[in-house]
Amino acid sequence: MNTIFGLIITVVMVFGGYLLAGGKMGIITHALPFEGMMIGGAALGAFFAGNDMNTVKHTMGDVTAVFTGAKWKKTDYQDLLCLMHELLNLMKQNPVEVESHIEAPGESSIFTKYPKILKDHSAIELVCDTIRSMIMNFDNVHQVEELMQKQLDQLAEDKLHGSHALQNMADALPALGIVAAVLGVIKTMASIDKPPEILGGMIGGALVGTFLGVFLAYGVVGPFAKKVKDIRVEEHAFYAMIGEILVSNLHLNPVNICVEVARRHAPSRVRPTYDEVDQAIRNMKRAA
Structure with missing residues (x-):
């Protein structure tokens, strides 16, 4: 909602100010389709040329996320804590049994309680992977922790590819606007024998290219890139919370302490309270 509201404010203020200052929309509306085709087409072509298909697909999903918000909600963080509480308790009681759950999570009676988490491959x-390493009795606890941290770092880097691609597009748009404007000037110079009022309209149309490139860069694509980055950073806290609870368990803390350490790692906007988590775990135990 904030994204749509922000775009509306940007468009209304820019074009409203232009009209109130005595500007005419005729020149802009006449040139906009052609300038938009050149600038937008070049930006899209450069985007495809500079990124692999995996990044292209992620970026499309990122643009959707700008309007829908972060994937993980408060209830998802609470579900994750319950899931990890159950897994770690089982691992302490019967490491052999927990192995069957991590080898086939899609068939696990524990994982299937949380379908949204189960659908997330990462x-x-x-x-x-981390629990498997723990069961394999790695000699060095810090080795398991280091492996998991590398996995988290790689995951964070992968999730930000779309944001980087959008920011690169935003950086290129002003220059592409200049390209469109130069082509407009070339067209104008080829008609130098026309009356001044016609030449003025052609020059105005050429300058629409510069305007459009800068406007799209700083008014649309740049803010989208920033929003995507913020969303992906917030979502990464969900995976980092998995890391926190497993690291705490590696250091032989009680399961309840592990859960509480992880709970405090959640972003404040979606962090469940201690009482909410405690009640959810009690309900889970009663249901079991």
Whole structure:
């Protein structure tokens, strides 16, 4: 909602100010389709040329996320804490049994309680790989922790590819606007024998290219890139919380302490309270 509201304010203030200052929309509306085709087409072509298909797909999903917000909600963080509480308790009681859950999470009676988490390949892979390493009795606890941290770092880097691609596009748009404007000037110079009022309209149309490139860069694509980055950074806290609870368990803390350490790592906007988590775990135990 904030994104749509912000775009509306930007468009209304820019074009409203132009009209109130006595500007005419005729020149802009006449030139806009052609300038937009040149600038938008060049930006899109450069985007495809500079990124692989995996990044292209991620970026499309990122643009959708700008309007829908972060994937993980408060209830998802609470579900994650319950999931990890159950897994770690089982691992302490029966390490052999927990192995069957991490080897086939899609068939696990524990993982299937949380379908949204189960559908996220990155979260399931992080949980299962780390617990598998713990069960394998790595001699060095810090080695497991280091492996998990590298996995988290790689995940964070992968999630930001879309933001970087959008920011690169925003950086290129002003220059592409100049390209469109130069082409407009070339067209104008080829018609130098026309009356001044016609030449003025052609020059005005050429300058629409510069305006459009700068406007799209700083008014649309740049803010989108920033929003995508903020969303992905917030979502990474979900995976980092998995890391926190497993690291705490590696250092032989009680499961309740591990859960509380992880809970405090959640972003404040979506962090469940201690009482909410405690009640959810009690309900889970009663249901079991």
